[in-house]
Amino acid sequence: MSPIKNKVKFTLTPNIITLSAFIVFSYMLLAEKNGYMLRWYDEMSLFLPNRLFFDSFMNYPGGILRYIGAFLTQFMYYPWLGVTILVALWIFMSWVIKRTFSLxxxxxxxxxxxxxxxxxxxxxxxxxxxxxxxxxxxFSNTLGFTLSTAALLAYRSIGNPMLRAVTGVIIVATYPLFGFFALLAGVICIACETVTITLSRRYQGITAIVVTIAAIIAVPQLYFRYMPGTTVDNNCLYVKGLPELMMKGWDMYLWIPLITTSLLLVILAATQKLIGDKFKSSKGVNYFTIACVVLTALYGYSAGQKSEQLRATVLMLYHIDHNRWDNVVNVMSRVKEQPDYNMTLLNNTALIKLGGGANSTIKPRNTPDGNPRKNESFTMTAFVQVPVNYHLGKTNQSYRWAMEHSVKYGKRVYFLKYMVKCALLNDDFKLAKRYNDLLMSTMFHRNWAEHYNRYIENPELMKQSQEFMSIPKLLPAD
Structure with missing residues (x-):
């Protein structure tokens, strides 16, 4: 007789269908629709594998999350790879939330x-x-909220009230590492403990609530006063670790998902004990939860609707970085919206590089492109003026714009590349090597740096470069 084989039967449950739909939605919205934007996000960031770079993060609450996030951002060089890492983290985040709140x-x-x-x-x-x-x-927001949720899972596993009180303080005491997310974890633990006391009428957990509240108030202040080397001021101390967004009206749209996620976790912690098995098996509840997911997905989709002007500008700059001037003009010709100042400037530069002349007058104007950071026009100007001035031979101005942006907002791969090329054209090979060495230490921009390192070591090769020979030689007073 042949042995009986037990076949594992795969059942396509509603939960698997829901999770699969989420995965498909994530890939379609990020990798497919906005892949070139993710590639741009990589260009406008920098990760250096050295101790000095690491230490610069450790002087800030939540620095370890930002450091890990900066490392993972490198993988956006290949958008599908970066999105795969994000989706894996989100699936893990979903699993942690499910385990913690028994959903x-x-x-x-x-x-x-x-x-x-x-x-x-x-x-x-x-x-x-x-x-x-x-x-x-x-990546840092996903990592932070996941850790906050996991902290409650660890907190609830402790039965002794006094040990829970100690655990609450320890969780909040990780503020130097996790910043706001350590404080959020403390608030979530308090919400859970409060509901437990209310329902059970056992008041041993009050000690845990009191000491955790005291820790939430005291730990950030102690960090600010006594942590050596910290670069943090006392302004908004309790939200340090969250993104450096402005606390003003035009940045509130960026705060919405962060605030909503924080409130969601607190509400789930407070209502977990109230959600019974009857609630979880109700069809009406199923329709309600699916509706919540669909509405949130629609919000995410609408939030990702970028103006055609921004899309065109990013694509035009991508082609300029690869000296594909025909493609720059083609992008301009396909845009249905009225071209803005930046698009016109890039298109005219491309026409000049192709041997023609500008076919439209550049008139700076305010455009209804939906950009709420209207007082930050400097940043977009730097983004566009750096390549334009470089390719028109105004290397000093190009370098100045790149340097000013780097000083104000931190080094970015995009600007470092132009600083290398400007230094080469100005025959400042030591300076070019200094910036190029930074790029040599990156994971995915090393090939670019090795290519331009040939010109640093042997400047005569620049005469054979089509790119460098196409840059007009202007007077030093450009």
Missing amino acids: DGSAYPLTLIAPLLMIATIVQLDEAWLSLNTPGYL
Whole structure:
């Protein structure tokens, strides 16, 4: 007789369908629709594998999350790879939320709301990425909220009230590493403990609530006063670790998914004990939770609707970086919206490089492109003026714009590349080597740096370069 084989039967449950739909949505919205923007996010960031770079993060609350996020941002060089890492983190985030808040059955779709809000934090960035001095932003929020949720899972596993009180203080005491997310974890633990006391009428947990509240108030102040080497001021001390967004009206749209996710986790912690098995098996609840997920997905999709002008500008600059001037003109010709100042400037530069002349007058004007950071026009100007001035031979102006932006908002790969090329054209090979060595230490821009290192070591090769020979020689007073 042949042995009986037990076949594992795969069942396509509603939860698997919901999770699969989330994965497909993530890839379509990020990798497919906005892949070139993710590639641009990599260009406008920098990760250096050295101790000095690491130490610069450790002087800031939540620095370890930003450091890990900055490392992972490198993989956006290949958007599909970067998105795969993000999706894996979001699936893990969903699993942690499910385990922590026992969201089974009809309540399962609620586990995907936080990951969907994390998608919104990415697709809504647009021009704000130029002036957002928060390395690792694309990943740090996901890591932070996941850790906050996991902290409650660890807190609830402790039965002794006094040990829970100690655990609450320890969780909040990780503020130097995790910043706001350590404080949020403390608030979540307090919410859970409060509901437990109310329902059980056992008041041993009051000690844990009191000491955790005291820790939330005291730890950031102690960090500010006594932490050596910190670069933090006392302004908004309790939200340090969140992105460096402005607390003003035109940045509130960037705060919405972060605030909503924080409130969601607190609400889930406060209502977990109230959600019974009957609630989780209700069809009405299932419809409600699915509706919440669909509405959140629609919000994320609408947040990612970028103006055609911004899309065209990013694509035109991408082609300029690769000296594909015909493609720059083609992008301009396909745009249906009225071209803005930046697009016209780039198109005219391309026409000049192709041997013609500008076919339209450049008139700076305010355009209804939806960019809420209207007072940050400097950043977009630097982004465009650096390549334009470089290719028109105004290397001093190009270098100045790149340097000013780097000083104000931190070093970016995009600007370092132009600083290398400007230094080469100015025969400052020591300076070119200094910037190029930074790029040599990166994971995916090393090939670019090795290519231009040939010109640093042997400047005569520049005479054989079509790119360098196409740059007009202007007087030093450019």
